[in-house]
Amino acid sequence: MTENNLVKHRFATVDGRKVFYREAGDPDAPAVVLLHGFPASSHMFLNLIPELADHYHVIAPDHIGYGFSDAPSVDEFEYSFENLTHITFELNFALYIQDYGAPIGLRIASRNPDRVTALVVQSGNAYMEGFTSFADILIAYTQDRATSPTRSFTSSTPATSPSNPTGQRSQL
Numbered sequence: 001m002t003e004n005n006l007v008k009h010r011f012a013t014v015d016g017r018k019v020f021y022r023e024a025g026d027p028d029a030p031a032v033v034l035l036h037g038f039p040a041s042s043h044m045f046l047n048l049i050p051e052l053a054d055h056y057h058v059i060a061p062d063h064i065g066y067g068f069s070d071a072p073s074v075d076e077f078e079y080s081f082e083n084l085t086h087i088t089f090e091l092n093f094a095l096y097i098q099d100y101g102a103p104i105g106l107r108i109a110s111r112n113p114d115r116v117t118a119l120v121v122q123s124g125n126a127y128m129e130g131f132t133s134f135a136d137i138l139i140a141y142t143q144d145r146a147t148s149p150t151r152s153f154t155s156s157t158p159a160t161s162p163s164n165p166t167g168q169r170s171q172l
Helices: 047-053 079-089 101-111 134-145
Strands: 009-013 017-024 031-035 056-062 094-099 116-124
Touching: 017 047, 031 047, 031 101, 031 116, 047 056, 079 101, 094 101, 101 116
Parallel strands: 031 056, 031 094, 094 116
Antiparallel strands: 009 017, 017 056
16 A cells, blocks of 8 residues: 555534545545545545545545534534535535535536536436435435434334345444
């Protein structure tokens, strides 16, 4: 493993919020930012970051409210794609986007295309209508947090999917 492949754990402060990110590669190389999905963190890219680091400056942030980044209450921070976009917008990079990270990355790219050198899209939605009914519970939970921020997120019925046909819960 070379020095460039070593993953460093760092924090940045944006608008008074601590944003955790993993970083590897030569800072003079083209940058690629890996935006995680829901419910995840930059940890999902643990094996990918060193693989890309030989050719890119890799940055993988945890969105506000996820991983090691600050998780302010809904009274202190409006959890919206718009606000998460603002927090992430402070870099020049290629973007890998998927799932929950896609609306954030696409907003960044459309607002300042000169700063985004490339998009790598995997299963990402460009608009709210692209979310399936699975997102309904997430959206309802986000709205419910505004009135009951201490309520825990549980579902009495696990979701099924092609990769989870029985709906068995996994441990996160």
